[in-house]
Amino acid sequence: MHEMALAESVVSIAEREARRAGAERITSVRLEIGALSHVVPEAMRFAFSAVSRGSLAEGARLDILRVPGRAWCHDCGREIEISALGDACPACGGYSVQVTGGQEMRVKDLEVA
Numbered sequence: 560m561h562e563m564a565l566a567e568s569v570v571s572i573a574e575r576e577a578r579r580a581g582a583e584r585i586t587s588v589r590l591e592i593g594a595l596s597h598v599v600p601e602a603m604r605f606a607f608s609a610v611s612r613g614s615l616a617e618g619a620r621l622d623i624l625r626v627p628g629r630a631w632c633h634d635c636g637r638e639i640e641i642s643a644l645g646d647a648c649p650a651c652g653g654y655s656v657q658v659t660g661g662q663e664m665r666v667k668d669l670e671v672a
């Protein structure tokens with residue numbers, strides 16, 4: 560489960576930000592997860608609560624924002640939204656689709672106390 564490694568990096572990013580702000584603990588973390596990122600939100604929640612134990616982020620609320628998959632269709636020349644890699648263009652049904660966004664996962668912001 561690669562979410563464990565991702566959760567570790569989320570916790571370390573959050574801790575670095577919290578220390579920089581002089582905070583004692585992290586109360587919530589907002590994560591953006593692209594629809595094409597292969598990160599499973601439920602697995603991420605589980606991994607986060609396991610990995611954050613004993614850190615500044617222990618007990619923090621994890622908010623997950625889903626970011627849609629974006630792509631460019633070469634057949635009809637449009638920017639489109641797709642929900643999975645390999646999807647056809649919803650406008651023309653073509654498969655000459657190049658992914659342009661929605662593959663990333665990032666810490667959007669956090670609240671500290």
Ligand SMILES: [Zn+2]
Nearest residue numbers: 632635648651
């Ligand atoms: Zn198209």
